[in-house]
Amino acid sequence: MPVIRVSKMGKCIQKLREERGWSLEELAGRILLSPEELKCMENGIKEPDKMTVTLLGYILNVHADNLxxxxxxxxxxxxxxxxxxxxxxxxxxxxxxENKQIGVDMEKIQEKYGLPGKDMPERERTERMQKQGHIFTNKIQKESVPKLL
Incomplete structure (x- = not known):
């Protein structure tokens, strides 16, 4: 493992230990190491084995791979x-x-303004709304549309 990576990992271990208010001795006892070994890891001098990293991840409540x-x-x-x-x-x-209330409000609006309900087929609903003037039709006289050159 590169020295820089071991150093960064050691700083993370130290930071997490201090955040929890644990001494070197307390954390070392929890991961079955001597305080001297843990200090070497925190200082980036010693690389921990996989079992130690797994224990650190579990005890410090972090993901071991990221550590x-x-x-x-x-x-x-x-x-x-x-x-x-x-x-x-x-x-x-x-x-x-809220959605149920919106549905109730929509039904009231449909009744009040005579709009077709959702149970009506789409085509019939569109035709009815066009007749009532609620939807503009796509029928535009050709003379009223300017021609683009």
Whole structure:
């Protein structure tokens, strides 16, 4: 692994450890390393093995593959994911209620102005609306259209 990449990964590990308020000893104990080994990794001197990176990803709640590249991409916990799903469902239920109200309002407008409903075939509805003057026909007299050269 290139030295720069190991250095970037080490800085990410240190940043995540400090954000959580853990000492070198605390994190080292969680990933089954000595504090000296962890310090070497944080300083970019020692490259961690795959098992250590996997443990770091799990314990620090980040994606291990991204950590290898010196990037921090936090994993979403199941609790956060469930909360997000509940918010999305609430939002969609609100839209569904609004759409039903829009449908009711449309029916009232159709009744009030004598417009054809959605249950009428499209062709019949278009013809009826043309007759009532709600839609302009495409029939334009040729004389009224200017000719382009």
């Amino acid at each position: 290898l590249n010196g990037e921090i991409h936090c994993r979403v916990s199941q609790t956060e994911l469930m909360e997000l799903m509940k918010e999305t469902i609430d939002y969609l239920e609100g839209i569904q209620k």
